[in-house]
Amino acid sequence: MTIPNETTTAQRFATGFVRSVVPVLLALIVAGLIMLAMGSSPLDFFAGVWKYGITGTNWQRSLSLMAPLVIVAVGLIVAFRGQLWNLGYNGQYLLGAVVASGLGPILYGVMPAFLATIVVFIVAVLVGAVWSLIPAILKARYGTNEIITSLVMSFIAVGVVNLLIKGVFKDPGTSTPQTAVISDDDLLPYIPGTEIHIGFIIAIVLAVVAQYVLSRTSFGLRVDIFGASPKAARHVGLNSTWMVILLFALSSGLIALAGSVDILGQFAYQRADWDPRYGDAVMPLVFLARFRPVAAIPFVAFYAVLATGGTLAAQQAGLNVDFLLVIVGLILLFMTVTEYIGERRRLGQSYLPPGLRRTVLQPFRKATERTSA
Amino acid sequence: MSDMLTAAFVTVFIATVISQAMPLMLAAVGETIGEQAGVLNLGIEGVMLIGAYTGFVVTLTTGDFWIGMLAGAVGGIVANLAMLVLNVWLGLNQIVIGLAVTLIGEGITSVLYLQNYTTSPTSLGAQPKLAIPGLGDIPVIGPSLFQQSGIFWVCIILILGLAFGLARTNWGLSTRSAGQKPSSLDAAGGNVMRTRSIAVLLSGALVGLGGAYLALLTTATFSPMLTNGLGFIAIVITMLSRGRILVVMITSLVYGLAVAIGPALQVIGFTVPADIIKMLPFIIVIVMLIVFARSSVVPPALGTPYTRGAR
Numbered sequence: 001m002t003i004p005n006e007t008t009t010a011q012r013f014a015t016g017f018v019r020s021v022v023p024v025l026l027a028l029i030v031a032g033l034i035m036l037a038m039g040s041s042p043l044d045f046f047a048g049v050w051k052y053g054i055t056g057t058n059w060q061r062s063l064s065l066m067a068p069l070v071i072v073a074v075g076l077i078v079a080f081r082g083q084l085w086n087l088g089y090n091g092q093y094l095l096g097a098v099v100a101s102g103l104g105p106i107l108y109g110v111m112p113a114f115l116a117t118i119v120v121f122i123v124a125v126l127v128g129a130v131w132s133l134i135p136a137i138l139k140a141r142y143g144t145n146e147i148i149t150s151l152v153m154s155f156i157a158v159g160v161v162n163l164l165i166k167g168v169f170k171d172p173g174t175s176t177p178q179t180a181v182i183s184d185d186d187l188l189p190y191i192p193g194t195e196i197h198i199g200f201i202i203a204i205v206l207a208v209v210a211q212y213v214l215s216r217t218s219f220g221l222r223v224d225i226f227g228a229s230p231k232a233a234r235h236v237g238l239n240s241t242w243m244v245i246l247l248f249a250l251s252s253g254l255i256a257l258a259g260s261v262d263i264l265g266q267f268a269y270q271r272a273d274w275d276p277r278y279g280d281a282v283m284p285l286v287f288l289a290r291f292r293p294v295a296a297i298p299f300v301a302f303y304a305v306l307a308t309g310g311t312l313a314a315q316q317a318g319l320n321v322d323f324l325l326v327i328v329g330l331i332l333l334f335m336t337v338t339e340y341i342g343e344r345r346r347l348g349q350s351y352l353p354p355g356l357r358r359t360v361l362q363p364f365r366k367a368t369e370r371t372s373a
Numbered sequence: 374m375s376d377m378l379t380a381a382f383v384t385v386f387i388a389t390v391i392s393q394a395m396p397l398m399l400a401a402v403g404e405t406i407g408e409q410a411g412v413l414n415l416g417i418e419g420v421m422l423i424g425a426y427t428g429f430v431v432t433l434t435t436g437d438f439w440i441g442m443l444a445g446a447v448g449g450i451v452a453n454l455a456m457l458v459l460n461v462w463l464g465l466n467q468i469v470i471g472l473a474v475t476l477i478g479e480g481i482t483s484v485l486y487l488q489n490y491t492t493s494p495t496s497l498g499a500q501p502k503l504a505i506p507g508l509g510d511i512p513v514i515g516p517s518l519f520q521q522s523g524i525f526w527v528c529i530i531l532i533l534g535l536a537f538g539l540a541r542t543n544w545g546l547s548t549r550s551a552g553q554k555p556s557s558l559d560a561a562g563g564n565v566m567r568t569r570s571i572a573v574l575l576s577g578a579l580v581g582l583g584g585a586y587l588a589l590l591t592t593a594t595f596s597p598m599l600t601n602g603l604g605f606i607a608i609v610i611t612m613l614s615r616g617r618i619l620v621v622m623i624t625s626l627v628y629g630l631a632v633a634i635g636p637a638l639q640v641i642g643f644t645v646p647a648d649i650i651k652m653l654p655f656i657i658v659i660v661m662l663i664v665f666a667r668s669s670v671v672p673p674a675l676g677t678p679y680t681r682g683a684r
Contacts, residue, residue: 034481038488085468134659142666145612147415147468151605152659159652166646280476287469320487322597325480329419332473333455336465 015342020288023338024302027330034326040317048313053305060195062308066300067199068093068262072282073289073296074203074210075254081214081291082247083227088135088150089255089279091157095131096124096256098161100263101179101270102169108186117188120260128256129249131157136248140241146248158275165272177272188265197265206254210293223247255279280325281307284332384516386637391518394629395528396421396587400607401614401621402532403449403579409539409616410572411552411674414456415471417580418604419478424449424581425588426482429595432497442524442585449581450574452478457573461566464678475604483597490595497593522590528582535579536618548572549616552672555679565679583607602655609658613665616672624661631657 032042053062072089079086086092100120107116135149162177171180188197214220226233226243234240258278263270281303289296307324314321344351400421407414414420427448432441455474459465511519539545550558551568559565587603588595606628614620635650 038485087472134663138662138666144662144666145671148605148609148612149659149662151602152609152655152662155602155605155655156652156659159648159655162648163646166648283472284469318488320484320597322480322483322487325476326484327480329473329475329477329480332469332476333459336459336469336473337463340463340465 015346016290019335019338019342020290020299023288023331023334026334026338027327030330030334031323031327035317035319035323038319040319042317045310045313045317045319048316049306049309051309052312053307053309057195058308059305062301062304063196063200064266065304065308066297067197067203067265068258069278069282069300069304070203070207070297071258071261072255072278073286073300074206074293075251075258076279076283076286077214077289077291077293077296078210078223078254079247079251080286081227082223082243083230084139084244084247084251085147086132086135086150086248086251086255087147087279087283088132088154088157088252089283090275090277091154091161092128092131092252092255093259093278094161094275095127095157096259097263097270098164098169098179098259099124099127099256100260101182101267102164104182104186104264105180108182113186116186117264120264121257124256124260125253129253131256132248132252133245136245139248140244162272165270171269179270181269182264184268187268188261199261199265202261203258204297207293207297214293281328284328284335287332287335382637382640386633387518388516389633389636390626390629391521391525392591392629393632394625395525396583396591397603397607397610397628398532398622398625399528399583399586400580400604401583401610401625402535402618403576403583404607404611405614405616405618405621406535406539406548406572406579407576408611408675409552409672410548410569411555411672411677411679412456412461412569412573412576413467413471413671413676414453414474414573414576414580415468415608416452416456416474416478417607418600418602419475420449420452420577420580421584421587421600421604421607422478422482422598423452424584425599426486426584426595427581428585429497429588432589438497438522438524438589441589442582445581445585445588446578447581449577449579449584451577452581453573453577456577457570460678461569461573464680467676479598482595486595486597497589524586524590528586531579531582532618532622536622539616539618549672551679552674555674556681559679559681569679580604580607601651606654606658609662612671613661627657628654 028046032046035042035045052058072093075092076086076089103123104116104120107119110116111119131153132150135144135146135153138144138149139146165179166177169179171178173180188199190197191201214223222233222238222243225236226238226240226247230240230243233243262276282300285299285303286296288299306327310324311321314323341351400417404414404417424445428441428445431444432438435441452474456467456470459470460467539548547558547563547568548571550561550563551565551572555565558568584600587599592599610621610624610628614624631654632650635645635653638645
């Protein structure tokens, strides 16, 4: 008899690969069926994604989009590893963005571009970290559900950012509520020979560093212990209050950094009511990557192509861009189901949990069998 | 300024408070029933939108608000089926499923609406008012409170009935025990999974009704992301109310007050930026969370799938 727990690294990798890729495929198939039901052609859509996301120089646009997405992914992973569900990412991202688009034009006027960029990044991280304090402290002190508090703070952040863009950071030169445009010379430089800004390199480096810290240092081990069981963590002498605050601050700060990188690398200014909601898309991807920063990179690359190509492709297929949300939601659903079936298979158990068998099948059994159940 | 506080002004103010509070109240009562049975539904933002959209479409095609509300409830039940099968039956991660339902609800309603209704005008118009004889003639509170649509009264009676049911009936006792200590419900001969299944479907119906109320009566139209975080506010209110439906009703009215104050200030002459008006309910919610942080208690078995014999 084989012992199911002893598996080689290659087998584990294969299982992880299957469990990560199957949900994506299933989600794309079901999304295609929904498109058919709505009278759009899924083939046109996916051909469009390929055309506008990869061919020509479009792959460079996809890689540029990856920069903020990968940093958001790292930020989410830091919190999720500790079982802290920081879902205030939209607000944190916009706060970081508004630091860049609001402070940027002022700073670039008074100091060298290199220095100003560094200052913007630091301020963005700090603003993001401070914004996460209320959810973190409520969670650490009273165990208040951080999902709710971080979400509510996110809605407040969206309002604050809009007030700032319409108020102090508004460009007096235009009538539309938006910040002043940062000149091309001050933006993040391109990687030589391409039109991909160096934010992409920053993002990849951050992912690799995070991977190392989380999997190869004592801090990473502490995060994992805390995530597995806060009680056990307290038992081995970890200060769980500080752990919650630190992880939340790191997570939120990184997501804010992603916002400022996006502005300084790509957009150069920010309009009021602009909310790309990158976090919504990235969140399922970090689950698929099993909270490993480097493993998240290929998934983010896949989504970046889908989003870059999908925006135009959706318009051509007569759909709204919000259809991407449906695809993301489907990936999440199929991920949980694939995980469930895989786990049941590994344990050699029935695919139906015992309680469900009783509830669903009992009325169909004969009375004699029922007594033994 | 005092001459602005006329009877007409107060009447409109009270009516606004009620029309803003009702969708939240229905959704929060739905979430309360689910949570009391031990199922945390983070997807109610999506469920509300699906209820709102189905209610909107059905009302537009049939012209009947009652059938529209019913369709909203059915839409909510269908949307909650994902929660029922994946979370209650299979015991999968409630956070992931809840967010999936929210994203799919937001995405699909937005896509369908923009595909079908952007070209034609889509206001549903006002609902016929049902004046209560006698009470409806009282100045100020008469026209604002006692001349509501019949749907309002049915919803209020439904909520009060559920408040009674949850606190005083056998059904309520089993539902609460499924969230407090499922093993004791099992030992007493109850069926945890069936109790939770019924609670989740009922919860879906109420959240869907909340969404439909928002679309049909509060705004009289649908737009993408219509709820704008209302589902999450409902979850907060549920957490703070600790399963007492009367408290849910009161906190929902406080929320309605917060929303109605902005436009009212504008009538009086203060100009408040729209962004602050949009933020105000969330600020009040976070302040409530900070002040009452200690008392936000959830059922012990919330979100844990029940397996007989498992520790």
